[in-house]
Amino acid sequence: MSDQAKIIYNDQTFEAPVVKGSEGELGLDISKLRGSTGLVTYDVAYKNTGATQSSITFIDGEKGILRHRGYSIEDLANNASFLEVAFLLLKGHLPNKKEYENYADLIRMHTLVNEDVKHVFQAFPNGSHPMGQLMTMMSMMSAFYPDSLNPHRIEEDFDMTITRLIAKTPTLVAMIQKKKMGHPLVYPKNNLEYVDNFLNMTFGQITQEYAVDPVLSSAMNKLLILHADHEQNCSASTVRIVGSSQSNLYASISAGIAALWGPSHGGANQRVLEMLEEIAKDGGNVQKFIDRAKDKNDPFRLMGFGHRVYKNFDPRARIIKKSADEVLGQLKVNDPILHLAKELEEKALADPYFAERKLFPNVDFYSGIIYRAMGFPVDMFTVLFALGRMPGWIAQWNEMRKAGQPIGRPRQIYTGEVHRPYPSWDERG
Numbered sequence: 262m263s264d265q266a267k268i269i270y271n272d273q274t275f276e277a278p279v280v281k282g283s284e285g286e287l288g289l290d291i292s293k294l295r296g297s298t299g300l301v302t303y304d305v306a307y308k309n310t311g312a313t314q315s316s317i318t319f320i321d322g323e324k325g326i327l328r329h330r331g332y333s334i335e336d337l338a339n340n341a342s343f344l345e346v347a348f349l350l351l352k353g354h355l356p357n358k359k360e361y362e363n364y365a366d367l368i369r370m371h372t373l374v375n376e377d378v379k380h381v382f383q384a385f386p387n388g389s390h391p392m393g394q395l396m397t398m399m400s401m402m403s404a405f406y407p408d409s410l411n412p413h414r415i416e417e418d419f420d421m422t423i424t425r426l427i428a429k430t431p432t433l434v435a436m437i438q439k440k441k442m443g444h445p446l447v448y449p450k451n452n453l454e455y456v457d458n459f460l461n462m463t464f465g466q467i468t469q470e471y472a473v474d475p476v477l478s479s480a481m482n483k484l485l486i487l488h489a490d491h492e493q494n495c496s497a498s499t500v501r502i503v504g505s506s507q508s509n510l511y512a513s514i515s516a517g518i519a520a521l522w523g524p525s526h527g528g529a530n531q532r533v534l535e536m537l538e539e540i541a542k543d544g545g546n547v548q549k550f551i552d553r554a555k556d557k558n559d560p561f562r563l564m565g566f567g568h569r570v571y572k573n574f575d576p577r578a579r580i581i582k583k584s585a586d587e588v589l590g591q592l593k594v595n596d597p598i599l600h601l602a603k604e605l606e607e608k609a610l611a612d613p614y615f616a617e618r619k620l621f622p623n624v625d626f627y628s629g630i631i632y633r634a635m636g637f638p639v640d641m642f643t644v645l646f647a648l649g650r651m652p653g654w655i656a657q658w659n660e661m662r663k664a665g666q667p668i669g670r671p672r673q674i675y676t677g678e679v680h681r682p683y684p685s686w687d688e689r690g
C-alpha cells in the first residue's frame with residue numbers, strides 16, 4: 262500500500278504523506294498543501310478532518326466499536342469503577358491494586374471546595390440552568406487556584422490541577438442539585454467510594470443518615486464510565502483548541518462544558534426526556550412525532566437519534582438500554598415514559614427514513630430515563646454527562662499539551678465583498 266497520495270491541481274502535483282493509525286485508519290497529511298499549491302482544504306464542521314493523532318480513544322463508527330486505551334467499553338462498563346477508568350484515561354494504563362488505592366486516597370484528600378464557593382452559589386437566581394452554573398463554577402475555580410494560570414508551571418502543578426478537578430467536580434455538581442432543591446449542603450464523606458460519596462452529597466440530607474442504594478451506585482458508576490471519553494467530539498475539540506492557546510485547564514474545561522450544553526451534543530439527554538413527555542402529553546401518538554422528524558419543513562428532530570460518527574448502533578446506547586431495564590426493574594419503577602421510548606425506538610428503526618440515513622439511538626436516548634428513575638431533575642442530566650466526561654476532557658487537553666501542539670486556528674474560504682472604497686455619508690444614500 263502506498264504511503265503517499267497525489268493531489269493534482271492545474272499543473273501542480275502535491276504529494277501528501279499518508280498517516281496510518283494503529284487500527285489501520287488512514288489520513289492525508291495536508292499540512293504543507295497551502296505552501297505548495299495555495300489551496301486550503303474545505304470541510305465545514307470538520308466532518309472529514311483529523312485534527313490530531315491521539316492514543317486515548319478509538320471509535321469505529323461503522324462497526325459500533327468504542328475502546329479506551331485498547332479496552333472495550335463493554336468490558337470497562339461491566340467490570341471497572343469510574344475512578345479506574347479515569348486513571349486509565351489520564352495515565353494510559355489500568356492501575357494495579359496499590360496504584361488504585363493511592364489514587365483513590367489522593368482524590369479523597371481533595372474533595373472539599375473552598376467555603377467561599379458558597380457565596381458564588383448564592384448569587385445565582387433560583388431556577389438558573391445547572392449547566393450555566395457548572396460552567397461558571399468551573400471558571401471560578403481558576404480564581405481560587407491562581408497558580409494554575411501559569412502555562413509554564415512545573416509538571417507537579419499540572420497534576421495537582423487535574424487531581425483537584427477529578428476530586429471537586431462531584432462536590433460542585435452536588436452543590437448545584439442542593440441549591441436547586443433549596444436544601445442545605447451535604448459535605449463530602451471521605452470514607453465513601455467516589456460514586457457513593459457523590460450520591461450521598463446529592464441525595465443525602467444533613468438531618469439523617471443516608472444509606473447509598475447499591476442499585477443506584479452501580480447504575481451511576483456505569484453511566485459515568487459510558488460518558489468518560491469519546492475522542493474528538495465537539496466539547497473535547499473545544500477543550501483542546503482553547504487549551505492550545507495555553508489558557509488554563511479550568512477555563513478550557515469551562516469552554517468544554519459550554520459546548521456540551523447544546524442539544525446537538527450533551528444537552529440532548531435533557532431534550533430526549535422533554536420530547537418523550539411532550540409525546541405523552543399529546544396523547545402518546547409516537548408516529549406523529551416520527552413523521553414530524555422526517556418532514557424537512559419542520560425543524561423537529563428525534564432527540565437521542567443519530568450520531569456524527571456512529572453509522573451503526575451506538576455501543577453505549579446498547580449498554581444503557583440494558584441498564585435502564587435492570588434499574589427500573591430493581592427499583593420497581595413502572596415508567597410509562599420508558600414504554601414510549603421503546604415504542605419510538607422500534608418504530609423509528611423500522612422506518613426507511615432512519616434506516617437509509619443510518620440513524621440509531623445514541624447514548625442520550627436512554628440515559629435520561631435512568632437519571633429520572635434515580636431522582637435527578639431533568640435539567641441536571643447534562644451536568645451528569647459533564648461529570649462523567651471530566652477525565653476524557655482532561656486526558657485530551659493533557660495529550661495536546663504534552664505533544665506541544667501549536668495554537669489551533671482553522672482557515673476559511675472568504676465569500677464576502679471584495680475590496681471597495683470607503684464611501685462618504687452622501688454616497689451611502
Ligand code: CMC
Pocket residue numbers: 491494524525526527529554555561562563564565566567568569570618620623624625
Ligand atoms: N431526526 C431526524 N433526522 C435526522 C436526525 C434526527 N435526530 N439526525 C440526523 N437526521 C437526518 C438529517 O436531517 C440529514 O438528513 P438529509 O440527509 O435528508 O439532509 C441526515 O440525517 C444526516 O444528518 P446530519 O445533520 O448531516 O448529521 P450530523 O452528523 O451533522 O449530526 C447529530 C449529528 C447528532 C447532531 C444529529 O444526528 C442530531 O441532531 N441528532 C439529534 C440530537 C442528538 O441526539 N444529539 C446527541 C448526539 S450523541 C451524544 C454526544 O456524544 O454528544
